[in-house]
Amino acid sequence: MRIIFFGSGAFGVPTLEHLAMKHDLLAVISQPDRRAGRGSKRAPTPVSAWAQENKPEVPLYRPESINDPEWIDRVRAHEADAWVVIAYGQKLSPALLADRFAINLHASLLPRWRGAAPINAAILAGDLETGNSVITLADRMDAGLVLGRSCRPIDPDLTAGELHDLLSADGPALVETVLTRHADHTLEPVEQDESLVTIAPKLGRADAWVDFNESASAIRSRIHGLTPWPGVSVKIGPTETRVLRVKPEPGVDESEGMGDTPGTVIDPGAGLVQCGEGTMIRLIEVQPAGKRPMPWSAFINGRPVEPGAIITPTRTRP
Numbered sequence: 257m258r259i260i261f262f263g264s265g266a267f268g269v270p271t272l273e274h275l276a277m278k279h280d281l282l283a284v285i286s287q288p289d290r291r292a293g294r295g296s297k298r299a300p301t302p303v304s305a306w307a308q309e310n311k312p313e314v315p316l317y318r319p320e321s322i323n324d325p326e327w328i329d330r331v332r333a334h335e336a337d338a339w340v341v342i343a344y345g346q347k348l349s350p351a352l353l354a355d356r357f358a359i360n361l362h363a364s365l366l367p368r369w370r371g372a373a374p375i376n377a378a379i380l381a382g383d384l385e386t387g388n389s390v391i392t393l394a395d396r397m398d399a400g401l402v403l404g405r406s407c408r409p410i411d412p413d414l415t416a417g418e419l420h421d422l423l424s425a426d427g428p429a430l431v432e433t434v435l436t437r438h439a440d441h442t443l444e445p446v447e448q449d450e451s452l453v454t455i456a457p458k459l460g461r462a463d464a465w466v467d468f469n470e471s472a473s474a475i476r477s478r479i480h481g482l483t484p485w486p487g488v489s490v491k492i493g494p495t496e497t498r499v500l501r502v503k504p505e506p507g508v509d510e511s512e513g514m515g516d517t518p519g520t521v522i523d524p525g526a527g528l529v530q531c532g533e534g535t536m537i538r539l540i541e542v543q544p545a546g547k548r549p550m551p552w553s554a555f556i557n558g559r560p561v562e563p564g565a566i567i568t569p570t571r572t573r574p
Contacts, residue, residue, distance in 0.1 A: 257337040257435055258282050262322075266302040267424045268342030271361060274428035275340060276311055279435075282334045283315045285322065287345045323349040332356070338435055341393065342427070353393055357438060361431055362389045362398055363423045365405060367448040369456040370398035375423065376416045377456035379481035382473070385409050386419070388426055390434045392445065401445035404434045412476065415483040415501065461486050465571040468518035472504035472535035489545075489570045492521075495559060496570060500549055501541035517566065524561040527552040 258280045261272050264287040275281055284307040289298040300308065307316045319327045328351055339358035341348065348358065364374035366389040371377070378386040387407035391400035406426050410419065437443045464486040466478050479488050479499050487498045505528060516522065516530040527539035539552040544559075 257439060258335060259435075260285065260331065260334055260336045260339045261303075262286075262339060262341040262344040262348070263303040264301040264345045265343035267363065267420060268361070268427070269302055269306050270424050271340065271342055271427040271431050272303060272306060273310070274432065276314075278432065281311060281314050282336050283317060283331070284311070285317045285319070285331065285344070288318045288320055322346050323352055328352045338438065340431060340435075348393060350395070358393050359390050359403060359431070359434060360393055360398075360400065361427050362391060363420070364456070365389060365407065366391060366398060366402055367450065367453040369454055371456035372458035374456045375420050376459055376481050377454070378410060379414070379416055379419065380477055382477045383410055386423070388423055388430050390430055399448060401447060403443055403445055404430055404437075406430045412473075412480075413501075413503070415480045417484045459486055462571070462574070464488055465573050466490070466499070466569050467532075467573045468529070468567065468569070469532040471533045472502075472506075472531045472537040475531055475537055476502050476504055491568045491570060492561060493559070493565060496545045497555070498543040498545075499539065499541075500543055503538045503540055505536045505538050516564075519567045519569075521561055521563060521565040521567060524556060524563060524565070527556075529567060 259275050260283045261275060261281065262285045263272060272284070284303065286301045286304040289300050289304070291297065292299045304316060304318060307314060317327070317330070321327070322331070331352065337357070339356055341358060341360045362374065364378065365385070365387045369377045375386070385407055387405055389402055390404040391398065391402050394400040406429070408422065408426065434443070459482070464482060466475060466488045468475065479502050482488050483500050489496055489498045518530055518532050520530040522528045522530055522536065528536050529539060531537050541549055541551055542555050543549040544555065
């Protein structure tokens with residue numbers, strides 16, 4: 257099939273790579289290069305970077321607004337059989353989409369978690385399952401007809417970054433299935449149940465809080481759901497540290513920590529911290545400011561933490 261790919265984020269790169277291998281890729285459309293990192297140098301999106309390195313012969317368009325009339329004419333001039341849209345970052349107008357078969361890969365089991373941060377939202381909510389949905393493009397965000405879905409359980413030890421990569425790797429097979437069914441005229445679009453809609457808004461630094469008054473399982477969902485972005489930072493003594501991975505310890509004798517203030521370090525060597533509801537959590541992986549991620553055992557080497565020390569979140573719950 258002749259394909260035009262719209263995408264910017266890393267989530268769409270495996271599907272783009274698959275489409276480039278299996279189909280006739282007519283054009284790649286991504287967001288303009290943006291300033292990022294130290295020195296604020298302009299950097300291409302992950303999709304642009306992949307296209308430049310691996311498919312330099314394919315036209316790469318990076319318009320500020322894909323809906324400008326000149327860009328509408330330019331894109332629609334390509335005689336494509338399908339448009340595949342994944343984490344592009346701009347809404348495609350009705351004038352651009354008119355009479356085109358365009359599909360979107362979204363990282364949730366729609367109608368659950370429409371919006372910008374569905375992977376984070378699924379972990380934050382403690383969902384047991386998630387997946388990908390391929391939908392038609394609609395005027396309302398992520399409200400199109402569902403053309404296909406893939407599911408996977410959520411391992412509670414996974415961070416949002418790790419789940420992102422797993423779902424990203426699931427994308428090519430699902431998109432290929434939908435494209436094949438489109439070519440065979442066997443697609444069966446399904447309307448979303450509006451009564452089941454939940455929203456996953458974009459996350460920011462203000463969301464990077466954790467409340468040790470909550471249960472250990474809720475704290476794990478919070479920390480893992482915000483890793484790697486926006487992250488959860490705490491102060492352990494004088495050291496500001498990002499907590500990356502934790503594990504509830506239901507087998508620990510709760511009487512050891514009962515009566516201690518939530519956030520109290522009960523056993524520094526084991527990384528055990530008192531939480532709410534008489535539960536404890538074990539610190540598995542942390543990242544001191546300006547340092548690389550490291551196991552808790554490496555962190556306390558040279559950074560003595562006394563029993564009874566209080567871990568203080570740098571951001572508090574709104």
